[in-house]
Amino acid sequence: MAMSERGWSRYSPTNSSWMKEGQCRTVDPDIFFPTDGRGVERARQICAHCRVKEPCLEYALNYRIDQGIWGGASERERRRLLRQRRLSRPR
Numbered sequence: 001m002a003m004s005e006r007g008w009s010r011y012s013p014t015n016s017s018w019m020k021e022g023q024c025r026t027v028d029p030d031i032f033f034p035t036d037g038r039g040v041e042r043a044r045q046i047c048a049h050c051r052v053k054e055p056c057l058e059y060a061l062n063y064r065i066d067q068g069i070w071g072g073a074s075e076r077e078r079r080r081l082l083r084q085r086r087l088s089r090p091r
C-alpha cells in the first residue's frame with residue numbers, strides 16, 4: 001500500500017512530527033545503530049511493525065542520514081535507494 005493511501009502524505013520529507021509515533025520510542029535507541037547483521041535484523045523487526053515506517057525512511061533519505069536504521073533500511077540500503085532514484089529521474 002502506498003504512503004498516500006494510508007494518509008501519510010501529510011508528512012513531507014522535511015517534517016519530523018511522525019517521530020512521536022515511532023515504534024522505537026519505547027526501546028533502547030542503540031538498537032537502531034547496530035554493529036552487525038544480527039543487530040540490523042533486530043532493528044528491522046521493530047521497524048516492520050511501525051506505522052510511520054515510510055515517512056521515517058523518506059526523512060532519512062531526504063537528509064542523507066548515513067548512520068543507523070531508519071524506516072527499516074540500513075545505511076547501505078538507503079544509499080542504494082538514493083542511487084536508484086537518481087538513475088530513474090528523467091533527464
Ligand code: SF4
Binds near residue numbers: 019021024025050072
Ligand atoms: S521505522 Fe523504525 S526507526 Fe523509524 S520511527 Fe519506526 S521504529 Fe523508529
